[in-house]
Amino acid sequence: MSTGKLVVDLRSRTPAFRLPDILAARIVRETPAGWTTQIVQADTDSSGDGSQQPSAESIAAIADADIYIGFGMPRPLWNAATKLRWVHSASAGVASLLFPEMVASDVALTNSAGIYGVPIAEHIVAGVLFFLRSFDVAGALQRRVEWDSAIFGTAAAPIREVSECRVLVVGAGGIGAETARRFSALGAHVTGIRRNPAKGVPAGFDRVVGPAALDAELPSADVLVLAAPLTPETRTLLTAQRLALLPPGAIVSNVGRGALIDETALVEALKSGRLRGAALDVFQREPLASDSPLWHLPQVLHTPHMAGVSPRLFWDRLSALFMDNWSRYRAGDSLRNLVDKHAGY
Numbered sequence: 001m002s003t004g005k006l007v008v009d010l011r012s013r014t015p016a017f018r019l020p021d022i023l024a025a026r027i028v029r030e031t032p033a034g035w036t037t038q039i040v041q042a043d044t045d046s047s048g049d050g051s052q053q054p055s056a057e058s059i060a061a062i063a064d065a066d067i068y069i070g071f072g073m074p075r076p077l078w079n080a081a082t083k084l085r086w087v088h089s090a091s092a093g094v095a096s097l098l099f100p101e102m103v104a105s106d107v108a109l110t111n112s113a114g115i116y117g118v119p120i121a122e123h124i125v126a127g128v129l130f131f132l133r134s135f136d137v138a139g140a141l142q143r144r145v146e147w148d149s150a151i152f153g154t155a156a157a158p159i160r161e162v163s164e165c166r167v168l169v170v171g172a173g174g175i176g177a178e179t180a181r182r183f184s185a186l187g188a189h190v191t192g193i194r195r196n197p198a199k200g201v202p203a204g205f206d207r208v209v210g211p212a213a214l215d216a217e218l219p220s221a222d223v224l225v226l227a228a229p230l231t232p233e234t235r236t237l238l239t240a241q242r243l244a245l246l247p248p249g250a251i252v253s254n255v256g257r258g259a260l261i262d263e264t265a266l267v268e269a270l271k272s273g274r275l276r277g278a279a280l281d282v283f284q285r286e287p288l289a290s291d292s293p294l295w296h297l298p299q300v301l302h303t304p305h306m307a308g309v310s311p312r313l314f315w316d317r318l319s320a321l322f323m324d325n326w327s328r329y330r331a332g333d334s335l336r337n338l339v340d341k342h343a344g345y
Contacts, residue, residue, distance in 0.1 A: 003034035004066030012046035016309040046071040049096035095230045109339040114174035115317035116308035121178035123307035127279025163187030168221035171228030180204030218245035230257035231344035240265035258283035281307040
């Protein structure tokens with residue numbers, strides 16, 4: 001039986017992502033013989049790929065740790081570790097973790113892709129329905145204390161049913177698959193784009209194609225969902241040229257990373273009226289700059305990178321994934337959610 005030390009660094013400053021005391025106690029209680037578990041009590045940052053300013057307590061704790069679970073892997077933690085063998089990130093994205101030393105090392109890296117699928121998929125559907133039912137117009141009327149039912153169904157407040165829409169989901173992983181299941185259940189035709197279409201067509205998708213087909217698919221995409229990881233290949237994936245390929249009245253939803261979109265080009269496409277709207281949970285700069293035009297465009301529904309919030313994340317998903325992987329690690333079995341450091345996810 002393997003032995004070692006586990007460091008758990010999940011006391012997020014954001015309440016929805018903060019490790020509950022009862023779950024921390026359970027991890028300690030279920031620590032196998034020969035292992036020690038240290039729960040870092042200091043606060044940490046769970047935004048994006050995780051904190052870049054770890055606490056002094058976590059830096060001291062990781063010095064002799066074999067396994068670290070936290071929100072990402074800040075460089076100061078990596079530099080302080082002397083015997084690290086496995087890092088698990090409670091975030092799905094790992095772009096900031098893939099610095100040269102990590103990529104070149106034999107330290108196993110796993111992420112939490114999949115555990116956020118359900119809440120984020122529901123968030124995406126809600127944002128798209130917001131525009132399909134012209135709730136933005138209804139909200140404006142409410143703020144003006146104005147009753148105008150005649151406007152709905154006109155060009156000023158278009159109404160569409162989900163079953164009329166063709167949905168294009170870029171990224172057919174856990175989030176993309178959960179999104180496709182929900183849109184297809186509502187009658188939409190859903191196409192997915194994934195790096196390797198040979199992996200198959202997950203439930204909910206009518207078909208899946210490769211990245212080279214993106215430009216050919218955009219002209220028929222009434223709804224474009226970006227749920228892909230940020231890699232060198234996906235950075236600024238949605239350029240001005242590709243935005244121009246979308247049909248008039250299209251809706252864009254981004255829950256991946258802000259850098260997937262040319263935000264300047266998106267603003268211009270929205271101002272021109274070509275796009276019906278954009279539901280954005282992620283941005284190139286977070287927090288969103290106070291002078292960003294995205295704050296004030298009426299066709300934008302933005303949320304502060306909270307699409308994954310759910311009370312079930314730790315209880316039902318993250319803890320189950322990690323505890324299963326810890327058992328696999330001790331047995332020498334392959335780990336779930338093992339990141340391909342060269343592919344970027």
